[in-house]
Amino acid sequence: MKIVIVGPGGIGSTFAFQLARAGHDVTVVARGKRLEQLRRDEAIVSAAGERAAVRVSAALDATTEWDLALVTVLASQVDAVLPALAASAAKSVMFMFNTFEPLSRLRDAVGSARFAFGFPAILATLDDGKLTSRIVARGMVTTVTDPAWAKVFAGAGIPTVVHQDMESWLRTHAALVVPVMVAVVTAHTRQAGVSWTEAMSLARAMEEGFHVVRQLGNTITPEPMAMLSRLPTPAVATLLWMVSRVEAVRKTGAAGPGEPRTLIDAIAAAAPGQTPALLAIRP
Structure with a gap:
């Protein structure tokens, strides 16, 4: 699968690490200090020194037909990336962050046919660019609306269930x-x-x-x-x-x-x- 992750903080970096390790073609879109770190390393690097090679970009390429654009920015940051996501050729766009607002605005922006939402059951931090994360494997695991992507995430070591509401x-x-x-x-x-x-x-x-x-x-x-x-x-x-x-x-x-x-x-x-x-x- 060709996957782009917008917002490689702790959560996005965990998904990038796991998906890349599982053999997917992963690109991360970052900015500022995190962009500099990723360009230097050309990989997600764990605190234990493990590496998962990823492609790195400062902007979302609108012409690439990504199988999935996974958006792991904060809710307060999503408006800044929404126009690029709406214009992108991504086949699926999954937003993954805390929010209390109705989801209809995001669905309308990218189109209902490719809209998905999820929530990560992951505790993750970045210390000097090095990732420490714990993926919840029992109980309240990662939850998404799309069964196909639940299967992909589970196959990459992130137990995932489906919830329609x-x-x-x-x-x-x-x-x-x-x-x-x-x-x-x-x-x-x-x-x-x-x-x-x-x-x-x-x-x-x-x-x-x-x-x-x-x-x-x-x-x-x-x-x-x-x-x-x-x-x-x-x-x-x-x-x-x-x-x-x-x-x-x-x-x-x-x-x-x-x-x-x-x-x-x-x-x-x-x-x-x-x-x-x-x-x-x-x-």
Whole structure:
């Protein structure tokens, strides 16, 4: 398969590494320091020194008939690459990032026939251009809308399942992950876990987020998330208190507060005046 990955941060680099290792022809589109690193290495390089050769570009070639354009930028960055994706000859365009917004805008931009969405169950960081990642292999694994690409990803060592109602899935995930992200960013900044009082505030924000998802007519999905949404507030707070003390998770807080801010703003915009708990934890 001929695959281009737009946005080779930790997640995009993990996909590039795994897909290239599986024998696919992978090109990564990057910018700034990451572009310089990739041009120097001509490969995705792991922290252990393993290499997966990839092609490197500063822009998406609109004329190449990519089998897949995998877009792993942040939601706040997608508008900058959307025109190039819309004009590209890619046969499939899969967006893969946190978002709370309706997916119809992205579908309309690239055309429903080639639109796909997914979410990566991957913890990944880049330290001086070297990739450290952990691919979740059980439970909440990587989820996509397209069965054919689920098979390709699974074949490359990224266990993947299919979920057709991705908008409900993403909104559920946003409600869940925002308090987790805030906890992790806070813990990373102070190099210590959140307090119990902070954990309770984060738990109430999560409950509020789930309420908004239901109010908008979406389903809390998949079932493990539905089960979590039914837990009492102190139980959720305990989980958040514990997560903020896991070093491997805390390290991901180096990404900063930008993504949870964007998600909180999107949830608040979808339910004006109904998200005081979420706004209270906005970093």
